[in-house]
Amino acid sequence: MNNHYNVIVIGGGAAGLTAGIYLSRAKLSTLILNEGTVGGQMVLTHEIANYPGIESISGYQLARNMKAQAQKFGSVIKSNLKITAMDLRNELKQITVNGNETYTSNAVIIATGGKSRTIGVPGEEELKGKGISYCATCDGDFFQDKEIIVVGGGNSALEEAVSLTKYAAKVTIVHQFDHFQAFEHYVEEAKNNSKIDFVMESKIVEFIGNEKLTSVKVQDIKTGIVEERMIDGVFIFIGYVPNTEKLEGVIELNQWKEIVVDKNMAANVTGVYAAGDSIAKRYRQVTTAVADGTIAALSAADYINEPTLKNHDPY
Amino acid sequence: MLHTNLTHVLTEQEHKQLLQENENVMICCGRMGPMCIPVYEVMEEIENEYKNVKFADMEFDSPDAKVIRNLPECRSFQGLPFVVYYKNGQVVKATSSIQNKEQVTTILDANFVKQN
Numbered sequence: 001m002n003n004h005y006n007v008i009v010i011g012g013g014a015a016g017l018t019a020g021i022y023l024s025r026a027k028l029s030t031l032i033l034n035e036g037t038v039g040g041q042m043v044l045t046h047e048i049a050n051y052p053g054i055e056s057i058s059g060y061q062l063a064r065n066m067k068a069q070a071q072k073f074g075s076v077i078k079s080n081l082k083i084t085a086m087d088l089r090n091e092l093k094q095i096t097v098n099g100n101e102t103y104t105s106n107a108v109i110i111a112t113g114g115k116s117r118t119i120g121v122p123g124e125e126e127l128k129g130k131g132i133s134y135c136a137t138c139d140g141d142f143f144q145d146k147e148i149i150v151v152g153g154g155n156s157a158l159e160e161a162v163s164l165t166k167y168a169a170k171v172t173i174v175h176q177f178d179h180f181q182a183f184e185h186y187v188e189e190a191k192n193n194s195k196i197d198f199v200m201e202s203k204i205v206e207f208i209g210n211e212k213l214t215s216v217k218v219q220d221i222k223t224g225i226v227e228e229r230m231i232d233g234v235f236i237f238i239g240y241v242p243n244t245e246k247l248e249g250v251i252e253l254n255q256w257k258e259i260v261v262d263k264n265m266a267a268n269v270t271g272v273y274a275a276g277d278s279i280a281k282r283y284r285q286v287t288t289a290v291a292d293g294t295i296a297a298l299s300a301a302d303y304i305n306e307p308t309l310k311n312h313d314p315y
Numbered sequence: 316m317l318h319t320n321l322t323h324v325l326t327e328q329e330h331k332q333l334l335q336e337n338e339n340v341m342i343c344c345g346r347m348g349p350m351c352i353p354v355y356e357v358m359e360e361i362e363n364e365y366k367n368v369k370f371a372d373m374e375f376d377s378p379d380a381k382v383i384r385n386l387p388e389c390r391s392f393q394g395l396p397f398v399v400y401y402k403n404g405q406v407v408k409a410t411s412s413i414q415n416k417e418q419v420t421t422i423l424d425a426n427f428v429k430q431n
């Protein structure tokens with residue numbers, strides 16, 4: 001089996017699949033290695049209504065289309081695997097998967113995206129799906145006429161809190177600060193909803209329940225006082241963290257563990273590029289991931305065709 | 316019907332027959348939603364590797380899916396999908412909400428002896 005490719009793309013979300021489409025069309029052999037489900041966060045999105053040219057599409061369908069397009073042009077996609085070793089320092093890049101399959105390439109594009117942040121307190125992992133949820137559209141109807149908590153203070157938290165009032169009898173938003181980070185219209189909508197209550201400057205410190213969630217311990221951050229509250233469900237929307245834990249010490253990351261790139265999406269190691277939600281940037285959308293993936297692919301192609309280009313980039 | 320490449324269980328009768336005809340069965344009962352799709356994808360991907368297991372899906376909202384929704388093992392579940400593992404027709408394990416490949420294969424390896 002030939003395990004050498006011109007480019008290996010790590011991550012098969014919008015950014016990685018776009019890079020695959022551009023690289024394969026440029027006749028560069030391309031391997032996309034993906035740890036989870038192909039499509040990444042797109043698959044988590046019920047409806048995408050802001051992708052230009054497509055009025056409305058499910059994230060699942062958009063991901064399927066991008067995957068099929070990358071494969072049609074020749075990208076090889078391997079998913080649900082684990083990257084166990086990575087050596088990107090030399091001209092020949094080497095990546096080991098599942099401890100025993102090694103692939104080499106001339107360039108690497110990292111497009112590992114991000115994942116939901118968990119609270120990380122006792123009981124959270126055990127009670128996932130048994131009262132704790134990260135998806136209102138998936139699990140909201142299990143909480144018909146129940147009392148629930150929504151954790152978070154950004155756009156997702158406030159938007160989902162309002163949507164959960166379709167089912168729940170009462171929604172309490174628990175947020176760690178005294179103000180929200182969401183757009184004003186989301187805040188207004190939540191404040192005007194009679195089913196929604198607010199517990200500010202507070203955080204959940206423990207989830208309690210045997211077979212299912214029965215209560216949570218909520219701590220007032222200012223006073224330190226912990227109070228136990230009976231609750232049927234908790235929905236957690238506290239943002240995303242970049243999937244870069246395997247890249248520490250491999251390429252430059254900033255203080256938030258995001259990958260630092262230049263305008264050509266080049267990381268600080270020659271022949272290594274990055275794209276999408278895992279890089280340091282302000283706006284994280286499908287459109288921006290697609291744009292980053294395009295630039296990273298074209299830069300990687302230039303590098304492969306002319307490895308010294310990076311040193312005399314005229315742009 | 317769910318848009319997957321898995322065997323679809325559509326009725327209570329089909330569910331019964333599947334359990335009668337197969338020693339080891341894994342059924343993912345869900346919708347085409349964000350927490351369910353990754354589980355279907357894992358199942359599709361490992362189907363060839365685990366020839367000793369019959370992989371299937373069932374639509375959560377179909378009336379006949381009560382055979383899964385009403386299982387005592389799923390009583391406390393409040394997250395899609397409900398995934399049920401059967402050996403000789405008996406439930407040996409059930410999970411609620413999204414699971415990754417490692418979590419699924421750990422359950423399969425613990426409960427079903429793999430053929431070479």
Ligand SMILES: Cc1cc2nc3c(=O)[nH]c(=O)nc-3n(C[C@H](O)[C@H](O)[C@H](O)COP(=O)(O)OP(=O)(O)OC[C@H]3O[C@@H](n4cnc5c(N)ncnc54)[C@H](O)[C@@H]3O)c2cc1C
Pocket residue numbers: 010011012013014015016033034035036037038039040041042044045047048049050051083111112113114115243246275276277278284285286287289
């Ligand atoms: C609920 C939700 C709704 C959203 N709604 C919209 C919307 O309406 N419109 C919009 O434009 N954007 C939306 N977004 C944002 C958008 O989905 C993301 O910005 C975009 O999909 C990011 O793409 P990506 O390829 O950079 O990363 P991701 O989609 O995160 O993909 C990264 C991929 O890399 C894989 N991976 C991670 N670590 C590794 C590793 N070590 N090795 C190999 N593979 C790895 C992951 O499994 C994943 O498949 C939404 C996001 C969420 C969560």
